[in-house]
Amino acid sequence: MNVKSMQFSFKKAKSCPIQFVLAVNDTLNVINGKWKLPIIGSLLFDKKRFTEIQRNIPKITPRMLSKELKELEINGIVKRTVYDTIPVSVEYELTKSGENLGEVLDKMLEWGIEHRKVVFK
Amino acid sequence: MNVKSMQFSFKKAKSCPIQFVLAVNDTLNVINGKWKLPIIGSLLFDKKRFTEIQRNIPKITPRMLSKELKELEINGIVKRTVYDTIPVSVEYELTKSGENLGEVLDKMLEWGIEHRKVVFK
DNA sequence: TATAGTGGTATACTTTAGTATAGCGCTATA
DNA sequence: TATAGCGCTATACTAAAGTATACCACTATA
Numbered sequence: 001m002n003v004k005s006m007q008f009s010f011k012k013a014k015s016c017p018i019q020f021v022l023a024v025n026d027t028l029n030v031i032n033g034k035w036k037l038p039i040i041g042s043l044l045f046d047k048k049r050f051t052e053i054q055r056n057i058p059k060i061t062p063r064m065l066s067k068e069l070k071e072l073e074i075n076g077i078v079k080r081t082v083y084d085t086i087p088v089s090v091e092y093e094l095t096k097s098g099e100n101l102g103e104v105l106d107k108m109l110e111w112g113i114e115h116r117k118v119v120f121k
Numbered sequence: 122m123n124v125k126s127m128q129f130s131f132k133k134a135k136s137c138p139i140q141f142v143l144a145v146n147d148t149l150n151v152i153n154g155k156w157k158l159p160i161i162g163s164l165l166f167d168k169k170r171f172t173e174i175q176r177n178i179p180k181i182t183p184r185m186l187s188k189e190l191k192e193l194e195i196n197g198i199v200k201r202t203v204y205d206t207i208p209v210s211v212e213y214e215l216t217k218s219g220e221n222l223g224e225v226l227d228k229m230l231e232w233g234i235e236h237r238k239v240v241f242k
Numbered sequence: 243t244a245t246a247g248t249g250g251t252a253t254a255c256t257t258t259a260g261t262a263t264a265g266c267g268c269t270a271t272a
Numbered sequence: 273t274a275t276a277g278c279g280c281t282a283t284a285c286t287a288a289a290g291t292a293t294a295c296c297a298c299t300a301t302a
Contacts (some may be wrong), residue, residue, distance in 0.1 A: 087278055106144055112147040
C-alpha cells in the first residue's frame, strides 16, 4: 500500500486505538512549549545558525534556544551540523520530518482562521 | 471566494505573516496541556456527561476535568448544556469548531505515524 | 440510616516550564 | 589591549501547570 495515499482518520476509525493516541501525542510533544513553533517557523524556509535564529526570535534566551534545539534534534525534527571552521560554526536545518510538519501547521492555520471567524463573528 | 476551497500554506506564503502566527497559536492553545486532547477525543464520537468523561479518562481529577472543560467552553470548542432534572444532569458536546478539530488531529496522526516510522526504523 | 452517584469547588501542595543573569573559550577587528 | 561576535552552559530563581485530598448539596437505592 502506498504510504502517501494512506489516510488515517478518527471519524473513519470510530474509536481511538492506542497507536493513534501515541502518534498524536508524538506530534503534540514535538511542537509543545512556548518556543518550538517559532523555531520551526524560523527554519521552515532556510537553514540557520544559532545567532540567526536568536535574532529571528528576539525574546528567546540562549538557554531556551539551546534547550529547545536539543530536544528538536533528539526528536528528529532538526539536524545540527558543526563546521570545522575557527571558531566553529553550527547550522540548524529541518529534517524531512521537520519539513513535513509544515503540513500539520497548514492544517492548524486553516482551522485557526476558520475558528477565528466563528469566535469573532 | 469559497472558504472551503481556500488553502493556506506556509510554503506558498514563503513567509510568516502575523495573522498566520495568531491562527496557529489559537489552534495550539486550544489543544495544549495534558488533558485537552483526551477530552476532545472522548467527545469526538458522542456527547457525554461529566462522569462519563471521567470514566473515559481514568487518571484525570475532577478539578482538572472541570477546569479544562471550562476552558474548552470559553474557547468555543465544547458546548455545555444543563438539563433541569433532579439532580441536574449536564451534557458536554463538541461545537462545529470542535468537530472540525478532528481534521487537525487526523493530520497530526498522519504525521505522527510517518515520523514514528522514521524514528523507529 | 448508610452508601453511592451526580457535578462539581476549595485548599494546599509538587512538578515542570520558562526567565534572569553571568560567564566560558575562541578569534577577528578597532 | 579592549570590544564584540560566535555558540553556547551554569546557577538560581519565578511562574504556570498539574496533583492530592477533602468536601459540598442533592437524591436514589440498600
